[in-house]
Amino acid sequence: MTEVERHGYDVVVVGAGGAGLRAAIEAREHGKRTAIICKSLFGKAHTVMAEGGIAASMGNVNDQDNWQVHFRDTMRGGKFLNHWRMAELHAKEAPERVWELETWGALFDRTKDGRISQRNFGGHEYPRLAHVGDRTGLELIRTLQQKVVSLQQEDFREHGDYEARIKVFQEYTVTRVLKTADNGGSAADDRVSGVFGYQRESGRFFVIEAPAVVLATGGIGKSFKVTSNSWEYTGDGHALALLAGANLINMEFVQFHPTGMVWPPSVKGILVTESVRGDGGVLRNSDGKRFMFDYIPDVFREKYAETEEEGDRWYQDQANNRRPPELLPRDEVARAINSEVKAGRGTPHGGVFLDVSTRLPAEEIRRRLPSMHHQFKELADVDITAEPMEVGPTCHYVMGGVEVDPDTASSCVPGLFAAGEVAGGMHGSNRLGGNSLSDLLVFGRRAGLHAAEYAEAADGNRPVVDQEQIDAAAEEALAPFAAEGGENPYGLHQELQQSMNDLVGIIRREGEMEEALHRLSALRERAEQAGVEGHRQFNPGWHLALDLRNMLLVSECVARAALERQESRGGHTREDHPAMAAEWRRVLLACSLADKPVPGEGAITLQRKPNPPIREDLLALFGADELKKYLTEDEMPDAEAGLPPQRADADADKKTENGAEH
Amino acid sequence: MTTETRPPEAAQKAGRGVHSPGRAQITERHLRRDRWWLPQVLTAAGLLLFIGYSTWRAFFGLSTSYAPPYISPFYSPCLAANCKAGTGGVDWALFGGWWRLSPALIVLIFPLGFRLTCYYYRKAYYRSFWSSPPACAVAEPHAKYTGETRFPLILQNIHRYFFYFAIPVAGILTWDAILAFRDPHGRWGHMGLGTLVMLVNIVLIWAYTASCHSCRHIVGGRLRHFSKHPVRYRMWTWVSKLNARHMQLAWASLFSVGLTDLYVYLLASGAFSDPRFF
Amino acid sequence: MSYEATFRVWRGDADGGELTDFQVEVNDGEVVLDVVHRIQATQAPDLAVRWNCKAGKCGSCSAEINGRPRLMCMTRMSTLPAGETVTITPMRTFPVLRDLVTNVGFNYQKAREIPAFIPPQGVKPGEYRMQQEDVNRSQEFRKCIECFLCQDTCHVVRDHEENKPAFAGPRFLMRIAELDMHPLDAAADSGLDRKKTAQEEHGLGYCNITKCCTEVCPEGIKITDNALIPLKERAVDRKYDPLVWLGNKIGLRRG
DSSP, X not given: OOOOEEEEOXXXXXXXXXXXXXXXXXXXXXXXXXXXXXXXXXXXXXXXXXXXXXXXXXXXXXXXXOHHHXXXXXXXXXXXXXXXXXXXXXXXXXXXXXXHHHHTTOOOOBXXXXXXXXXXXXXXXXXXXXXXXXXXXXXXXXXXXXXXXXXXXXXXXXXXXXXXXXXXXXXXXXXXXXXXXXXXXXXXXXXXXXXXXXXXXXXXXXEEEOSEEEEOOOOOGGGSSSBSOOTTOSOHHHHHHHHHTOOEEOTTOEEEEEEEEOSSGGGTXXXXXXXXXXXXXXXXXXXXXXXXXXXXXXXXXXXXXXXXXXHHHHHHOSSXXXXXXXXXXXXXXXXXXXXXXXXXXXXXXXXXXXXXXXXXXXXXXXXXXXXXXXXXXXXHOOOTTTSOEEEEEEEEEEOOEEXXXXXXXXXXXXXXXXXXXXXXXXXXXXXXXXXXXXXXXHHHHHHHHHHHHHHHHTGGGOXXXXXXXXXXXXXXXXXXXXXXXXXXXXXXHHHHHHHHHHHSSSEEOHHXXXXXXXXXXXXXXXXXXXXXXXXXXXXXXXXXXXXXXXXXXXXXXXXXXXXXXXXXXXXXXXXXXXXXOHHHHTEEEEEEEOXXXXXXXXSEEEEEEEOOOOOHHHHTTSOHHHXXXXXXXXXXXXXXXXXXXXXOXXXXXXXXXXXXXX | OOOOOOOGGGGGSSOSGGGSTTBOOOSSSOOOOSOTTHHHHHHHHHHHHXXXXXXXXXXXXXXXXXXXXXXXXXXXXXXXXXXXXXXXXXXXXXXXXXXXXXXXXXXXXXXXXXXXXXXXXXXXXXXXXXXXXXXXXXXXSOSOOOTTSSTTGXXXXXXXXXXXXXXXXXXXXXXXXXXXXXXXXXXXXXXXXXXXXXXXXXXXXXXXXXXXXXXXXXXXXXXXXXXXXXXXXXXXXXHHHHHTTHHHHHHHHHHHHHHHHHHHHHHHTTSSOOOBOO | OEEEEEEEEEEEETTEEEEEEEEEXXXXXXXXXXXXXXXXXXXXXXXXXXXXXXXXXXXXXXXXETTEEEEGGGOBGGGSOXXXXXXXXXXXXXXXXXXXXXXXXXXXHHHHHSOOOOOOTTOOTXXXXXXXXXXXXXXXXXXXXXXXXHHHHOHHHHSOGGGTTTOOOHHHHHHHHHHHHOTTOOTGGGTOXXXXXXXXXXXXXXXXXXXHHHHHOTTOOOIIIIIIHHHHHHHHHHHTOHHHHHHHHTTOOOO
């Protein structure tokens, strides 16, 4: 029997980024004893990297904004593949989630009348992003962290113990979600019973018994070579869900942020915030041309400026001008940059120029974009107030994730919840900037709430952890020490990243993806033999060897789903199928774990599922002309519904919709 | 990792500071390889130079404290009866005739106290004279440290009294600078090199005084809502700008005071005569 | 363009350790953390080091480079003297766990001891109104990425382990300043005087304003000038200033 440190909680939240902390706060406020597990130190989660802001239709800067407009923008951005209910809940609840942060001490930038200031961002019709300079993610994580601390102070006053009802397990990593023992295949009792993992510091194993587990582990970017993501983004939650029997959907949709740093090599991929463009920055190729004007797709034609003059006027007068095409959704801009570089019009280091220095006074740049100024100065020795930046696409976000019920964030495994980047559906095929921080808050809260309710209901009948699973998990985790002279995990990781970058990157081709699957399967076999030196105490080689399992699983999901989907949409571009196909909009690709992985075969099975049809009253928010671009003939609303061919957008909506529920 | 810290009693045995048990066992007390000691040496040298010079001048400078129309800032205002007569400056003789020592000593207490408790000078002498710390991440030699929590250093908190006193003193020195627009016979409309020296000095003294952290606090820093006090907010913004240069102003005004006195001394001792502009 | 450099990295744990030399390749434009990663990938796979974002935003990779507290991801190799050995040790104020990783629990404990933001009574979410000029000061302090380099360099605890229980350190004194300057914090209404507790419970008086915290701050926050000294002045208001006392008595002063 394996020696483990054991704890018991009502709710375990895996991940301490925005979604995880928000979930934990909610569960704790519903009186549940809550554990937060984080791979790194408390407050270091990848959420701190978010720069632009939190999208919420508070209407502080433009009072024509409301949830319906936000919903529309989100659906358009995701090319209508989004789960409409998630997009609806998100748009409705985001303002409350932002306001709530203020009551916990957050200090957003202000408007003249003292309300939360909101900024423009790609794909958002109105200025909508609540922000703090360009360090909004830091503000969010710090606020949630401090809220957790304040709850602990409350517990200290009541119980004399800071950790009476909410405890943070720092530098703990979960390797398995545990389930109840398989008692004769009774599906009724096939539910979550806790988590198993190791402490990074000591290497000792731990088990937390709990009826409800919330996955909030973020994304998968570390499977790609050029990425804005930190080392933690190894797809742990995605893999844990798969291994526990849940499905992943939309895994083929990976967002490449158009502007990552390209030089020096060591920082390649680090994000350059979209606010640079929102605040006036423009993209130019090596000929000095603002090339984005050549890349406006038909679906967006009416919404974007056709001349530089009009685009420039928009910064001052947004009511009477259309926005510049630099602010197209991220997938469009990323592809455009990719094409320019491929056509030989790139910069010396293989990117394009992003210039704000000729657009704003130096003082203004330093005030509005302090951390970008700092980042380029410190890391690249470039003064962005005097010279252009060099930027190129970088793997930024995975739209795909655990298939969840929109209202409860529950997966198909009883007791397993998911929120944030690890959950799928909300963003469809492409996420709008600013929608991830609001997603974290809205669905983090929902996951915490429903996990707490689920735990409450399970009170009389708490699941029991299965010792066999613990033993198996321990054996799995120790395998790298047993592999004498096994392969170096760092080398395997680099090969994986290179393969994914080259073969399943921004532009995808059938043959290359088949090749990728082939390589992944070989890498999986080699990874099983990966070996590590040293002992269990804070051993990064060992940690990486364990993370490889997760990265390989999610990479296979991405490649397999990308091969299957024969169209181009959002974060999935097929060179051999360049058009968007309305038929494919109705299809979701769901990955699940294959019953028994055969050597040489994949570990994942793929299934087509219908995308639930959009509710009528939400469809009515769009004009028939627009819907035609996305929907098939028989999905179009009945003629009797009397959709106008075009929506005059917010003006028409405002009268009827301002009083709508939040 | 857990969130406990080690119990403090465990700290005392093997070593202290960076050699406390539990910390990474590195023999060197610090690993800095730059010339971290240089700023401290320069600071100490600068301060000692001024202390030496001003002590000498304060005790033995009475006879050369006035070179019409210029009065040395060390000897103004005059609060005793034994000052040089006829300067036209502030002469209150508050102390009466019993004071036999140099009148400068009474006056200098105020600027001395102001500078001694100044947040910049505190940093400067804690580092350079008391090695607390000698430089960042360089271990200090002391076994115990209580900072400014006890007597006498808790008295540093009275800095703002000295700031209150520094204002009239600066006002008096301003009057002295205005008097420097008279010629040696008391007629207005004169300007010499000495006038310029005194003007530069008084500007620097005001700048140093206004850039004081206590001043920054009093004019606006203590407020919670700047938006409700627009005038004080603007003043605070100005003072904050000066405050960012507090160190430079501290040195510049220190030297300008010394040089002004030296200028008066040189004139009074007849080393040269004042070049006159008009 | 690349060259060979000598890195001297402290390896060990609480029971002991030593500086170990590595010959390692350095490429154009790299930072210290890149080189440490190369050592990890090619020579010492179990070299323990904390890092996350590698962009100076998370504050995980704090260490001491040539004796100076710094973020490894924000120290470009080109800023170090060429051809000289680069020495890297863990932060020397906190207990070491392994190699470059220290137990920074001290900071999390101190964070808990600072009373949180107290929301104003009767102001609902969405009704908060604050002017930009009123939030600027606290916003500067909220730029803090909690790398704990200021806590590491501060001689009050670095050189005097015994002061740890009594002294919150620059990061958390700054947190008090942040809350005290927050335009809507309702601590005073609930009977909490943050200025007084800063001095009486969190060790503000230990600070002798020698500014090392400001010197090492990778975010460039003016910790001493904008947080610690103003906080000291605010404590003086409460305890030592007769004019303020008089002003309060006759009702002239209202913060």
